[in-house]
Structure formats: structure tokens, C-alpha cells
Amino acid sequence: MTGWWLWSYVAAMAGGTVLFLALWARPCGVPAIEYQVAVAVPVWSGLWYAVLALGDGRVTDPGGQPVYWARYADWAVSASLLLVALALTATHALPGRHPGLSATLVGLNATMVAAGLLADLAAGTWSRYLYFTLGSLALSGIFAVIWGPLRSVARRQPEGLHHAYVEAAALLTVLWLGYPLVWLGGPSGVGLLSPTTDTALFVLLSIASKVGWGTFDLARLRGLARRTGLAVAGRP
Numbered sequence: 394m395t396g397w398w399l400w401s402y403v404a405a406m407a408g409g410t411v412l413f414l415a416l417w418a419r420p421c422g423v424p425a426i427e428y429q430v431a432v433a434v435p436v437w438s439g440l441w442y443a444v445l446a447l448g449d450g451r452v453t454d455p456g457g458q459p460v461y462w463a464r465y466a467d468w469a470v471s472a473s474l475l476l477v478a479l480a481l482t483a484t485h486a487l488p489g490r491h492p493g494l495s496a497t498l499v500g501l502n503a504t505m506v507a508a509g510l511l512a513d514l515a516a517g518t519w520s521r522y523l524y525f526t527l528g529s530l531a532l533s534g535i536f537a538v539i540w541g542p543l544r545s546v547a548r549r550q551p552e553g554l555h556h557a558y559v560e561a562a563a564l565l566t567v568l569w570l571g572y573p574l575v576w577l578g579g580p581s582g583v584g585l586l587s588p589t590t591d592t593a594l595f596v597l598l599s600i601a602s603k604v605g606w607g608t609f610d611l612a613r614l615r616g617l618a619r620r621t622g623l624a625v626a627g628r629p
Contacts, residue, residue: 395588395589395592396446398589398592398593398596399442399445399446399592399596400446401596402439402442402446402596402599402600403439403442403443403446405435405600405604406435406436406438406439406442406600406603406604407435407439408604409434409435409600409603409604409607409608410432410435410436410439412604412608413428413431413432413435413607413608413611414428414432416428416431416611416615417429417431417432420615421615421618421619422615422618422619423611423614423615423618424481424485426481427478427481427610427611427614428611430474430477430478430481431478431607431610431611433474434471434474434475434478434603434607435603435604435607437467437470437471437474438467438471438599438603441463441464441466441467442463442467444463445461445463445464449463450462450463450464450466451463452514454513454514454515454516455515455516456516458580458581459588460510460513460514461513462510462513464595465506465507465509465510465513468502468506468509469502469503469506471603472502472505472506473498473499473502473503475565475602475603475606475607476495476498476499476502476535477495477498477499478607478610479498479539479543479558479561479562479565479610480494480495480498480543482547482554482557482558482561482610482613482614483543483544483546483547483550483558484546484547484550485550485554485557485558485614486550486551486554487546487549487550491543491546494538494542494543494546497538498535498538498539498543501531501532501534501535501538502531502535504527504528504531505528505531505532505535506528508524508525508527508528508531509524509525509528509576511524512524512525512528512576512581513581521581525573525576525577525582528573529573532569532573535569536566539562539565539566540562540566543562544558544559544562547559553617553620554617557610557613557614557617560609560613561606561609561610561613564606564609565602565606568598568601568602568605568606569602571594571598572595572598575591575594575595575598578591579591579594
């Protein structure tokens with residue numbers, strides 16, 4: 394049953410890639426970089442889940458439980474790209490992209506993903522939850538940047554774009570809160586969830602985060618461009 398969920402995820406990522414390419418073919422005034430990032434997310438993620446579906450991308454931890462390291466290889470890049478996409482929305486109509494904020498978000502994401510992998514590989518309960526706590530702190534840092542300095546930057550845009558940023562940030566925040574909760578409830582944590590349920594929940598969360606969120610973000614930007622004719626400062 395776990396394999397079915399993994400292949401379903403690969404199919405969803407393939408569908409998301411086709412959808413984003415179709416939207417890119419009619420950009421509606423949205424810069425190409427927005428579509429490039431949107432397409433890269435499901436392509437990268439789908440490749441790593443295909444590795445998992447084929448029975449690779451995993452090792453066994455000291456307790457005999459499988460550790461799906463391919464998930465972390467996926468999240469290291471795809472989650473960073475989602476944060477870059479959110480930063481692009483925050484600066485959509487501004488002359489500068491504030492690369493420092495994007496770099497901070499990517500660095501925090503790398504810390505969070507590395508801590509999650511170490512937590513899965515840890516031999517002892519104490520060290521496992523220590524790494525989990527470190528990853529949770531990095532996630533909190535991501536939220537702090539999203540709702541602090543990045544939102545302040547977004548406020549400098551026209552009102553419609555500021556609202557689009559807030560909506561996109563809120564949706565991403567809610568979805569990403571689900572990951573540590575599933576980890577805690579699954580075999581890596583307290584073990585309330587079976588491996589199949591754990592995989593299913595990660596798959597559903599990731600489809601919503603990567604294809605669902607990307608579609609929502611692009612739809613808001615495209616809708617604003619159509620309704621207002623908003624020009625993007627200095628970018629085609």
C-alpha cells in the first residue's frame with residue numbers, strides 16, 4: 394500500500410509539472426521566473442519520490458525502522474524553492490528582490506531538513522528529540538522571517554499584491570505545520586501512526602504544498618495582472 398501512495402505522488406507531480414508548463418505558455422503578465430520556480434518544484438520532488446517508489450532512497454536506523462533519506466533530499470531543494478517563490482510574491486512589483494531574505498529562508502530550511510534527517514537517524518531517544526527540537530526552531534525561524542521582515546517588504550507593494558502575499562504565506566504556514574505533527578505521530582516519533590498512514594499523510598501534505606500552493610500563488614498573481622494590468626517593475 395505504501396508503494397501505491399508513492400506512485401500516486403509521482404503522478405501528481407507529473408500532473409503539476411504539466412499544469413505549470415501550460416500556465417507558463419500563457420503567462421498573463423507574470424514574470425517567467427515565477428513559472429520556472431513553480432515547474433522546478435514538482436520535477437525535483439517527483440524524481441526523488443520515484444526513487445522511493447522503486448524501493449531505493451532509504452536506510453535502516455539503529456532501531457530497525459526505515460529512514461527515507463530521499464524525502465530529505467527532496468525537501469532540501471523543493472522546500473527552498475517554495476520559500477523563494479513566496480519571496481518572489483512578496484517582491485513581485487518591487488525593483489529589488491531582497492536576496493538576503495531569500496538566502497536566510499533557504500539557510501533556515503537547510504538547517505531544518507538536516508535536523509530532521511539526523512533525528513530520523515539518531516540512535517537514542519534523547520538525541521532524536523534534540524534534533525527534532527532544533528528542526529522545529531529552524532521552522533519557527535522561517536515563520537518569523539515570513540511574517541516579520543518579508544511581510545514588511547510585501548507591504549510596500551500595491552494593496553492587492555500585499556493581500557496575495559498574506560494569503561500565500563498563511564496557506565504555506567498551515568501546510569508546513571503539518572509536517573512536524575505527522576513526524577511526531579509517525580514511526581519516527583511516538584508511533585501512533587502506521588508506516589502506511591505516515592506515508593499517506595506526507596504524500597497528501599506534499600501534494601498540497603507543492604502543486605496546490607503553487608497553483609494558488611500563480612492564480613492570485615495572474616488574476617491581479619488581468620484585473621489591474623499591474624506592471625512588474627523592470628522585469629518581463
